Amino acid sequence: MPTNELVLKREQAHFDDAWLAREATRATLSDAGSASGGPRKVAAAVKNAADERLQRLGGSDDAVAFGRVDVGDDVLYIGNHAITNDDFDLLVVNWQAPAARPYFEATFANPLGATLRRTFQCERNTIQGFDDVVFEDLARRVAQLDASAEEVWGINDALLSDLEAGRSGEMREIVQTIHHAQYALIRSEMDQLLVIQGGPGTGKTAVALHRVSWLLYNHAPDLLPQDVMVVGPSDTFTRYIRSVLPGLGDDNVVYRDLRSLGPQKSTGRNEGTSIRRLKGELRMASLLHTALWQRVRVPDRMKTLQVGSGFSAVSFSREEIEAELPNHVGKGSYTVGRASFRNFLQREVEARNPRGPGATAPVLDAAVERVWPSLSAVAFLRDLFGSRDRLLAAAGDRFTGTEIGRLFRQASDKVADEQWSDVDVALLDEAEELLNGRPSARYRHIVVDEAQDLSPMQLRSIRRRSESGSMTVVGDLAQSTGPWARESWDDITTILASDLPAQLEQLELGYRVPRQVYEFAAQLLPYIAPGLKPPTVVRDGPADPELVEVDEFDVAGPALAAARSHAGSGRFVGLICPDRHRRRLEEELVAHDVKWANVGSGNLDSSINVARPSESKGLEFDAVVVVDPEAIVGESDWGLRHLYVALTRTTKYLTVLHTGVALPLPTEQASDALIELAEVRGLEQAALFDAPPPARVTERTPRDPSAESSRPNARAASRTGSTSTSSLNVVIAKRAAEALAADLREAVAPHLWEAVISELREELGLGDS
Numbered sequence: 202m203p204t205n206e207l208v209l210k211r212e213q214a215h216f217d218d219a220w221l222a223r224e225a226t227r228a229t230l231s232d233a234g235s236a237s238g239g240p241r242k243v244a245a246a247v248k249n250a251a252d253e254r255l256q257r258l259g260g261s262d263d264a265v266a267f268g269r270v271d272v273g274d275d276v277l278y279i280g281n282h283a284i285t286n287d288d289f290d291l292l293v294v295n296w297q298a299p300a301a302r303p304y305f306e307a308t309f310a311n312p313l314g315a316t317l318r319r320t321f322q323c324e325r326n327t328i329q330g331f332d333d334v335v336f337e338d339l340a341r342r343v344a345q346l347d348a349s350a351e352e353v354w355g356i357n358d359a360l361l362s363d364l365e366a367g368r369s370g371e372m373r374e375i376v377q378t379i380h381h382a383q384y385a386l387i388r389s390e391m392d393q394l395l396v397i398q399g400g401p402g403t404g405k406t407a408v409a410l411h412r413v414s415w416l417l418y419n420h421a422p423d424l425l426p427q428d429v430m431v432v433g434p435s436d437t438f439t440r441y442i443r444s445v446l447p448g449l450g451d452d453n454v455v456y457r458d459l460r461s462l463g464p465q466k467s468t469g470r471n472e473g474t475s476i477r478r479l480k481g482e483l484r485m486a487s488l489l490h491t492a493l494w495q496r497v498r499v500p501d502r503m504k505t506l507q508v509g510s511g512f513s514a515v516s517f518s519r520e521e522i523e524a525e526l527p528n529h530v531g532k533g534s535y536t537v538g539r540a541s542f543r544n545f546l547q548r549e550v551e552a553r554n555p556r557g558p559g560a561t562a563p564v565l566d567a568a569v570e571r572v573w574p575s576l577s578a579v580a581f582l583r584d585l586f587g588s589r590d591r592l593l594a595a596a597g598d599r600f601t602g603t604e605i606g607r608l609f610r611q612a613s614d615k616v617a618d619e620q621w622s623d624v625d626v627a628l629l630d631e632a633e634e635l636l637n638g639r640p641s642a643r644y645r646h647i648v649v650d651e652a653q654d655l656s657p658m659q660l661r662s663i664r665r666r667s668e669s670g671s672m673t674v675v676g677d678l679a680q681s682t683g684p685w686a687r688e689s690w691d692d693i694t695t696i697l698a699s700d701l702p703a704q705l706e707q708l709e710l711g712y713r714v715p716r717q718v719y720e721f722a723a724q725l726l727p728y729i730a731p732g733l734k735p736p737t738v739v740r741d742g743p744a745d746p747e748l749v750e751v752d753e754f755d756v757a758g759p760a761l762a763a764a765r766s767h768a769g770s771g772r773f774v775g776l777i778c779p780d781r782h783r784r785r786l787e788e789e790l791v792a793h794d795v796k797w798a799n800v801g802s803g804n805l806d807s808s809i810n811v812a813r814p815s816e817s818k819g820l821e822f823d824a825v826v827v828v829d830p831e832a833i834v835g836e837s838d839w840g841l842r843h844l845y846v847a848l849t850r851t852t853k854y855l856t857v858l859h860t861g862v863a864l865p866l867p868t869e870q871a872s873d874a875l876i877e878l879a880e881v882r883g884l885e886q887a888a889l890f891d892a893p894p895p896a897r898v899t900e901r902t903p904r905d906p907s908a909e910s911s912r913p914n915a916r917a918a919s920r921t922g923s924t925s926t927s928s929l930n931v932v933i934a935k936r937a938a939e940a941l942a943a944d945l946r947e948a949v950a951p952h953l954w955e956a957v958i959s960e961l962r963e964e965l966g967l968g969d970s
């Protein structure tokens with residue numbers, strides 16, 4: 202048996218050979234452009250090809266390999282990029298190659314012929330150490346019930362030490378330590394809708410991005426980086442993840458965030474939950490469709506449509522135009538129809554006045570415009586939302602008067618001045634398709650991250666950019682918040698569905714959050730996602746959560762002190778603060794001249810990063826300070842889920858500053874109500890704002906019976922839709938009353954409360970009864 206030292210020496214010799222071979226290739230490729238000679242075009246093409254190949258070599262400081270797997274007599278070194286020598290011997294296999302499979306997939310239960318898996322720790326190309334998994338040895342040890350994390354879960358020391366490493370504002374690649382369960386998802390068929398559910402820190406984002414790299418390698422040259430789009434919830438998030446793929450040698454993948462997925466970006470218009478919910482509903486698609494085609498009409502007072510003037514003018518009677526329009530309506534996009542109608546007019550003018558000069562383009566356009574106005578998506582939507590009449594005419598009986606009232610808004614004087622909210626973007630995108638057809642930029646594969654929060658209209662926006670429906674969609678229902686918070690993936694898969702198969706998979710190991718922290722956070726799980734299994738945490742953290750009680754009127758000071766203390770130890774810190782304390786916290790930061798990054802404005806680069814709970818989704822830090830959990834819970838309908846998100850952002854340390862209760866679990870009564878709410882939310886979310894029509898209640902999909910049994914305080918199994926709805930109304934009423942009461946307490950002196958309530962009744966038209 203060779204000593205460790207000898208093994209290391211041999212391995213280093215292989216690394217050195219591979220390094221020389223790689224650098225020789227680099228030198229050849231670098232010279233390729235100038236050496237190729239011949240016409241300039243040819244030389245340029247050769248140089249481009251060489252540059253592309255160079256990109257896939259990695260840097261000269263990078264270690265040539267990160268692992269090795271022995272299968273029978275074959276010894277394979279695995280690295281980010283393949284390396285061959287002059288004799289075409291394969292010195293290193295790239296991780297995406299099928300040959301590398303046993304390195305990732307060999308487990309104790311199924312070693313796939315592998316006898317050894319070795320993981321290297323390197324400084325540049327110098328091996329510092331290595332960890333071995335000897336599969337036969339494992340079998341023996343497991344038989345002796347001496348199982349380690351490696352045997353039980355396939356978690357090796359390299360992975361654990363990777364998880365311990367400090368974090369920054371950029372996500373990193375995890376190629377060396379991809380877990381076999383993750384690898385199976387990474388390499389699964391491209392032609393499917395793959396939905397991956399997993400708890401916080403189970404590696405969903407990492408898997409989705411590494412899957413892109415794997416697909417690009419294995420489907421080249423049919424699949425190019427520019428054929429792949431990655432959609433994230435916000436600019437901050439896409440910035441956070443966008444270094445992973447270039448790190449794997451895959452540049453030019455397209456990144457978009459939902460606020461810009463349309464012909465016009467969000468300009469930050471603020472809208473309440475009910476309107477955001479409404480604008481995300483599928484009904485909006487038909488409203489826009491009807492409203493747009495209603496713009497094609499013969500104006501009420503128009504008797505004839507005259508094309509041109511003077512002796513060459515040609516007149517069309519109202520009846521004639523009315524009879525003609527249907528020939529052009531609805532047969533393609535609005536713009537195509539308009540062009541077809543314009544052609545008709547042109548032909549008719551020439552036919553009816555053969556000796557005339559024909560209609561010039563401006564003359565024709567002016568005539569068409571009267572009947573079939575040319576529109577942009579922004580102009581159309583501004584006109585629609587700015588007119589109650591237009592809204593009513595398009596809505597038919599699909600929207601209530603209250604809903605029309607919600608959609609209506611005062612239009613800006615100029616189209617360019619109109620302000621657009623995040624949820625308007627998907628409507629503008631829908632309008633754009635109606636106007637001009639599907640976007641020409643379509644993708645062969647789309648990754649959607651944090652998909653659990655998307656509205657149906659946003660999902661349609663994504664779907665229309667997909668060539669075939671091939672997608673990887675990742676998220677966590679327990680972290681689903683916002684107006685489209687949901688309890689199941691059903692509607693998402695339905696809207697994204699195509700002819701391709703759809704598959705729902707789970708990731709079950711929690712890598713990010715250490716055990717002590719997750720055990721604390723997981724107490725929320727029965728209330729926020731009773732049907733979901735908590736992830737199995739793979740490691741212990743360095744410390745228990747630090748729960749610190751602070752004075753409710755002085756939260757900002759201690760919050761800053763806690764963040765500074767973590768930062769002082771060189772940690773990348775997330776300071777997650779509810780709105781209630783945000784202003785004070787910012788004042789405190791300024792007063793102490795502390796450098797900090799505002800996560801909400803897309804920054805994530807300082808050692809102290811301040812985020813609202815909702816903004817912290819998908820991110821991670823070495824240490825997290827969660828400020829006032831009770832306020833977090835109280836500030837939104839999804840407060841418990843926001844708290845769960847906030848508590849699970851840390852890779853190591855958690856400090857919770859509370860004003861009495863560190864983990865505000867609902868009381869038994871309230872938890873019953875929450876469970877009730879959770880059951881109907883997602884299927885009948887509209888009921889939160891309007892009494893739903895009975896038909897929608899009966900449309901509910903059956904609940905997962907296994908989920909029912911695991912609910913705390915689960916009540917008698919069968920509840921009819923109407924019982925749920927009426928209970929839900931009680932819940933809604935109670936929560937609304939609590940929120941109003943809290944506002945009242947804060948804003949108005951107690952002796953005025955009666956008077957305010959009576960004014961409120963008046964305001965709502967409830968009279969004195």
Ligand SMILES: Nc1ncnc2c1ncn2[C@@H]1O[C@H](COP(=O)(O)OP(=O)(O)OP(=O)(O)O)[C@@H](O)[C@H]1O
Pocket residue numbers: 360363364373374375378379380383399400401402403404405406407408677680712713818819820821849
């Ligand atoms: N196999 C692995 N090897 C090393 N690190 C890993 C592995 N899998 C996941 N990680 C790390 O765990 C952390 C969490 O991963 P990721 O952000 O992808 O999780 P997530 O499921 O998307 O989390 P969330 O739901 O909270 O957004 C990241 O730091 C990631 O690099």
